Amino acid sequence: MSGTFVGMPAFPEAAREAVHDQTLRGNLRHATHTIRAKRRTAVAEVSDWAELREAGKRIKDHTLRHLDRYLVQLEESVTAAGGTVHWAADAGEANRIVTRLVKETGESEVVKVKSMATQEIGLNEALEEEGIRAYETDLAELIVQLGKDRPSHILVPAIHRNRGEIREIFAREMSEWGRPAPEGLTDTPAELAEAARLHLREKFLRAKVGVSGANFMVAETGTLVVVESEGNGRMCLTLPETLISVVGIEKIVPTWRDLEVFLQTLPRSSTAERMNPYTSTWTGTTDEDGPRNFHLVLLDNGRTDTLADEVGRQALRCIRCSACLNVCPVYERAGGHAYGSVYPGPIGAILSPQLRGTASEIDASLPYASSLCGACYEVCPVAIDIPEVLVHLRERVVQGGQVTREGNKVVLRPAKGHAAERAAMRAARWAFTRPGALRTGQRLASRTRRFHPRTLPGPGRAWTGTRDLPPVPAEPFRDWWHRTHGGKDETK
């Protein structure tokens, strides 16, 4: 993947272009509305959905509370099953570990299972710098990689592309990476899928090293779980001699029994399927079957710091289903790229500023990339109250306060660029704690109403650029009340 999110502008600026791109708007509207409707049907079929949601939340909260214990248990289980566990504090360390492991095999290419964790750390770029080529094998990730593009969705990274655009990318780019697209390729789904199948098959059969993430890690047995639709993940997990899995530390569940909940809620929330077509599980290595060597790289990269925040930590319950993206009206208009992260949409708006901090322009703007409509919270299968965390992170941006960074408590200063807003909020607080001042302001507005402009200058243009101002009435309600209901005016 050659696209990068480094140096992204703030969300409103990044979103502006997408909002006015009619093709993109059409692609996103079609895709999100389709999956939204299907999810609703798939969830409505389950009579105990609310209980499953509550159970998923509790399992995750319990695991996060005892994460230290479960991580050690997992390490012991994986080691006992013949795997090797590596610990990575941040992206750089994880990339160095994976690069070293690949080099030790003597290979210069790897096949990849779709994985958010390896996207998060920029593994493909890190491998590229060391002369190792990483091939994405998930269909949508392949489209993104061939198109030198960036992912715009967690589950459907090429959601911003339509069939015609995908045909173009295949016809133009496949020959650069391996087997070219068939002559006369059209944009019918079956032909596009067949072109990808032929292109990828060559890589599966040749690859000696596979790289994956995981949806779950079972502490009691050291088993990793990947759920997918295409079977390409299964190829990468079984054919190569060496398998390296990079997994965020929050992906643990204590027991196999806990999977029962998530294997119901995840497919219905993500692809709106009762059950995903492929669920691969593996426990260390097995003689004469599958990879000979298995390495698990446990990734922190800001997760322990996030866990220290009692409001924000609920973001770590996320199982990456992307239901919140599909239902989000802001994501639907702004598209995934505007979020400046491999985690777009509502969950990205609360994950990125926690994993990366709020120092950059894009990360400080993400908590505001929401109308707080609450649709994300409603569909979340592990009940992450995303609006609550968004508001909490807004506080962090404008008020500052204590946060944990690399394990140390630090006090953040209020972000710059909010001075005028802060002054306005203080002034409003002053007036609103003095009813007399509020009434004076209202009367002033009413008496000067003939002179109010239809459009506002400066920051007011943000409103009047697309919306008319409401007319100010001849008198505020409280004056009418005073006139008609009399009584003494307590505000004098």
Added chain:
Amino acid sequence: MRVALFLTCVNDTLYPDTGRAVVKLLNRLGVEVDFPVAQTCCGQAHYNTGYRYEAEPLARHFSDVFRDYEAIVTPSGSCGAMVRELYPRMGERARAEGRGDTLATALAPVVPKTYELTEFLVDVLGVTDVGAYYPHTVTYHPTCHGLRGLGLGERPLRLLRAVKGLELVELPGAEECCGFGGTFALKNADVSAAMGADKVRNAASTGAEVLCAADNSCLMHIGGTMTRLRTGMRPVHIAQILASTEEEPAA
């Protein structure tokens, strides 16, 4: 019953007709309403923009003004949700920050007795037919904080269906946010405007004369978009429809 009208700062300043409609409607149903003039603002804009510490004195002021009433009625889903959902959370946060129970205790009395208007009518007064007459075609937009915050559900629709002369038509994509979102409308003006335009297009596709909602701040955004796009529709607060009668019809 001592019922207080919490009109909200936006309605008080910009939409006095909504306030007069609530008073007229409740009086007609035999409820005596007081408007405590010391009321100002619930602090929602401060809280949701990240200024929780600025919102705290406003919440305390709200509680001081309203705590002695038996019921507090507000024609705003989002301000109602602020009091019911977020005041307790503000108290919890203060406690978690080691500031003790004072804020939680100060705010606790107003939380359970604050009702959004349609909740008060349906749940407390137990009426769905309020004797209203409104001979227009209306489509209803459930605003987010009323829908998902307070869980108003079918209440507003049940009230509207009982209005004489009113033809209710379904709004496509009704549960999608209109894009107002308080300071979101200014901070992310492009996305907000795109959401507003889609909402207005959906509303116009129904052929209704009126788009009705239970929150004037959302209607300010939708209405401002409607006139800019020249749809010919008008936004009307549900209180004004329910207050309208054959003797005194509202527009």
